[in-house]
Amino acid sequence: MEENVMLKLTDIHKSFFIGTPNEFEVLHGLDFSVKQGEFVSIVGASGSGKSTLMNIIGALDRPTSGDYVLDGVDVIKAHDNELSAIRNKKIGFVFQTYNLIARTNALKNIELPMLYAGVSASKRTARAKELLEMVGMTDRMHHNPDELSGGQKQRVAIARAMANNPAIILADEPTGALDSVTGRHIMDIFHELHEKQGKTIILITHSPELSRETQRIITLKDGSIISDEPGRTVSTQGAIEEEVTEC
Amino acid sequence: MLIWENITIALAGLKSNLMRTLLTMLGIIIGIASVIAIMTVGNSIKSMVNSNMMDLGANDMTVGVTQRDSEDDVRDIRDTDLITVDMLEDYKKEYSDKIKGIALNVSAGNGVVRQGADYANVAIEGVNADAYTSLNNDLLAGREFIDVDFDKGKKVCIVSDKFVENLYEGDNKKALGQTVEVECYGKIYDYHIVGVYKYENQMIISGQTKDITTSLYIPLLTAQNQTHYTSGFNYVTVVTTPGIDGEAFAKTTQDYFNIKFYANNDAYEIMAISMASMLDMVDTLIGGVSLGLSIIAAISLVVGGIGVMNIMLVSITERTKEIGTRKALGATNGSIRLQFITESVIICIIGGIIGIILGIGMGMLGMKILGYDAAISSQSILIAVCFSMAIGIFFGYYPANKAAKLNPIDALRYE
Ligand SMILES: Nc1ncnc2c1ncn2[C@@H]1O[C@H](COP(=O)(O)OP(=O)(O)O)[C@@H](O)[C@H]1O
Ligand SMILES: [Mg+2]
Secondary structure (H helix, E strand, O other): OOOOEEEEEEEEEEEEEOOOOOEEEEEEEEEEEEEOOOEEEEEOOOOOOHHHHHHHHOOOOOOOEEEEEEOOEEOOOOOHHHHHHHHHHOEEEEOOOOOOOOOOOHHHHHHHHHHHHOOOHHHHHHHHHHHHHHOOOHHHOOOOHHHOOHHHHHHHHHHHHOOOOOOEEEEEOOOOOOOHHHHHHHHHHHHHHHHHHOOEEEEEEOOHHHHOOOOEEEEEEOOEEEEEEEOOOEOOOOOEOOOOOOO | OOHHHHHHHHHHHHHHOHHHHHHHHHHHHHHHHHHHHHHHHHHHHHHHHHHHHHHHHOOEEEEEEEEOOOOOOOOOOOHHHOEOHHHHHHHHHHOOOOEEEEEOEEEEEEEEEEEOOEEEEEEEEEEOHHHHHHOOOOEEEEOOOOHHHHHHOOOEEEEEHHHHHHHHOOOHHHHOOOEEEEEEOOEEEEEEEEEEEOOOOOOOOOOOHHHOEEEEEEEHHHHHHHHOOOOOEOEEEEEEOOOOOHHHHHHHHHHHHHHHOOOOOOOEEEEEEEHHHHHHHHHHHHHHHHHHHHHHHHHHHHHHHHHHHHHHHHHHHHOHHHHHHHHHOOOOHHHHHHHHHHHHHHHHHHHHHHHHHHHHHHHHHHHHHHOOOOOOOHHHHHHHHHHHHHHHHHHHHHHHHHHHOOOHHHHHHOO
């Protein structure tokens, strides 16, 4: 295995069982790996299996068969508590619907992964404030989710995903519920995380336009990879070409 | 994950749904309040009875005639079955180091004293010197009985201040030296008032205090002369020397009488009960009754607990997506379980504390209505707190475990 592989999926199958005899395969043997520091997008029509794949990558769900190694850890063999630890320390989730904890202010939401990791209160607060600053939400830190706009909620969610400095950020249609301008700002934050902090990011989207901003585009169709090609900002060495963005 | 963080999270959750939280607590509040109220009343009555009995004489022992265990119909008691003065004198000599005195009394009946429109109800009690001493009456005016009163059977009496209140406008001095005529069973007896004692209210007063019957004490011999009842006593009260083992001495006394005087009696024998064992019996009785009532009240706690469980299940269903999110952020099954158990324990403990305050209030009010001091049992408070915590854990466990075992992806996808 190569030194800089962040995750490697081999022959991943996923079936759902709806009623007793009806097995229904959603992913038909996927193979791919993601390098450390790569910004990958997964595109495909609605129902093509993108979220199902993300849930497997995010250790939220187990594949029916196949192998999966994340940052040197065999996820398939991990027990429930080990999976919790993997989700806690190695993965940062960003959901389309933000999934902030209700009645809990921005600061506390960001502290949550650190709380589960057993980080001390003072360190949690310091780190959470740093992250709020990074996403430009310092002035809203004491606001509860119902007092924030969609874009603001997503910024908090990204800050929360970064809390334990995970190996990989998984974002499932993070701009899907936002208008294009707000979505643009969110995309900028991902680019910044990728470029300045070298984060490995997997972005799920059904927008071909957004996917073209990433280094690599994996296209799913009916649960199979139909193409895996570089995006427009990527050279053959995998280095980043500085691109002048419009705003 | 720290307990404190859990408590903060739980409190935030409970606060956001205040009305529901309060309604859920209600079952616990009512349950705990009734248990505490019952225990407070039970405890107060117990300490009241104890102190009354102590006043009556902690070193007292009752020696009485009782029927032997037998399958046949027992014949009626005869004069020859009674405890005689001779028996008592032998007994007193035998155990002089353990006996301080033997209180003898004869009830000479209830009567009324009239003076114009005023009247006072009395119970005429013939007492010997030991009996009068063991009453521990406070003398307010005049004198106690003296030897010659007892020896000669003088027609003197000591009356209560209530009696003086009814007949002499409460003027003790005016009462002293007066001769009172007591109507009793159609006969009139007259006594010279030599003293006034302070009436201690020992039972719950009902009706007019003017109609209250208080004791009018006369010397034993006077009472015996009047009733012509001289043969013996159904029971006597022995005042024992402080510090002796009351229960053991009761046994010794019983054996002494039964072997020496009652061995040939076919139907009756002697039973001796010390005040200490009587206190124990009364304590056990009151304790048993209040425990029984508390258990019935505790059933309402179980109902309250089921209410808590129900609300926890609703809350968990409502927050399925939150549970999924927490799991995605790295919460283990254990920390989710702890979060929800903490929530139900908090509901129960807050409910329990409100219940305790309410219960103490109710108990104190109840005792006030009865006219006595309330004795709050700190033990019952401790038990109530522990009990409500236990209910929280017990009835919170099932819902919390259900939340903990949710599959993260199912929880996240829940609509
Ligand atoms: N838990 C599930 N049970 C049954 N079917 C499911 C479940 N999750 C996803 N599916 C099915 O799998 C397919 C892929 O879904 P999904 O991965 O959400 O697609 P996408 O995210 O690309 O829109 C869909 O047909 C969906 O109905
Ligand atoms: Mg999807």
